[in-house]
Amino acid sequence: xxxxxxxxxxxxxxxxxxxxxxxxxxxxxxxxxxxxxxxxxxxxxxxxxxxxxxxxxxxxxxxxxxxxxxxxxxxxxxxxxxxxxxxxxxxxxxxxxxxxxxxxxx
Amino acid sequence: xxxxxxxxxxxxxxxxxxxxxxxxxxxxxxxxxxxxxxxxxxxxxxxxxxxxxxxxxxxxxxxxxxxxxxxxxxxxxxxxxxxxxxxxxxxxxxxxxxxxxxxxxxxxxxxxxxx
Numbered sequence: 001x002x003x004x005x006x007x008x009x010x011x012x013x014x015x016x017x018x019x020x021x022x023x024x025x026x027x028x029x030x031x032x033x034x035x036x037x038x039x040x041x042x043x044x045x046x047x048x049x050x051x052x053x054x055x056x057x058x059x060x061x062x063x064x065x066x067x068x069x070x071x072x073x074x075x076x077x078x079x080x081x082x083x084x085x086x087x088x089x090x091x092x093x094x095x096x097x098x099x100x101x102x103x104x105x106x
Numbered sequence: 107x108x109x110x111x112x113x114x115x116x117x118x119x120x121x122x123x124x125x126x127x128x129x130x131x132x133x134x135x136x137x138x139x140x141x142x143x144x145x146x147x148x149x150x151x152x153x154x155x156x157x158x159x160x161x162x163x164x165x166x167x168x169x170x171x172x173x174x175x176x177x178x179x180x181x182x183x184x185x186x187x188x189x190x191x192x193x194x195x196x197x198x199x200x201x202x203x204x205x206x207x208x209x210x211x212x213x214x215x216x217x218x219x220x221x
Contacts, residue, residue: 004148031207042108043149043197043212050207086148090207093162094139094151 003027006087006097013104019074021100023087026068034061034072035086037099043086046072077104108132110213112198118219119188126184127216131200138181139210140173141197142166149197155181156203188220 004025013019023032034046047054047061049070054061058077063070074081082104087097109132119125131138136157141149152171153163157178167173170188175181185192195217199210 033210035212042214043199044108045209045211048207048209088149093164094141094154096141096148096150098146098148 002097003093003095004087004089004097006085006100008100009098010101011103013077013102015078015104015106017077017104019077019081019102019104021072021085021087021102023070023072023097024068025070025087025089025095027089027091027093027095029089029091031090032063032070033088033090034070035088037084037086039083046085074102079104079106108211108213110198110200110211112196112213112216114216115214116217116219118221121188121190121220123188124184124186125188125218126182127196127198127218128180128182129198129200129213130180131198132211133179134202135200135211136178136203137201137208138175139199139201140181140183141199143195143197143215144193152183185218188218190220193218193220 049063060073084099139154140152143149155175198213202208
């Protein structure tokens with residue numbers, strides 16, 4: 001069993017749609033990270049959360065510590081949002097989800 | 107460009123050879139992390155440093171792997187007697203060492219192919 005589970009694994013959306021990616025974890029954490037990885041590209045950190053909610057532009061990340069669950073939302077999705085989104089948690093150890101591959105179609 | 111650099115970007119080596127990768131973090135970051143990522147999978151933690159001290163090592167890091175950060179700045183990851191299963195992208199990241207965690211900045215990675 002993976003310590004970090006993401007859903008869905010793959011997601012295709014039409015441009016403009018509201019997108020949600022979910023992350024559940026089973027270990028104690030000090031922080032949860034949402035990362036973005038473009039094909040052939042490096043990894044960019046989008047958010048680091050330990051509680052509540054954060055917003056950057058069209059991206060919103062929330063975390064519920066009691067339920068050990070986080071969501072990443074993308075409003076008004078755009079083809080340039082197409083990438084793999086990875087959830088990672090840090091605490092005593094470091095664990096990554098396997099990623100959600102998002103494709104936004106024009 | 108996140109400010110974290112890795113060298114080389116690509117390495118092809120024959121099984122049994124030793125390889126060494128270098129990571130230069132953002133200068134004011136005292137934490138440095140090494141991860142490995144295989145195709146279609148998320149990254150896996152290998153090890154991390156707080157300044158020059160190696161504080162955590164994954165069980166994935168066999169005796170053939172060694173990492174150093176001698177002066178608390180750049181770091182090297184060496185793989186001895188490479189095996190085909192070592193083929194992967196090796197990622198480095200750095201962060202400030204803040205209590206409760208801090209954002210990690212990732213390098214572009216070194217892609218290793220063992221033939």
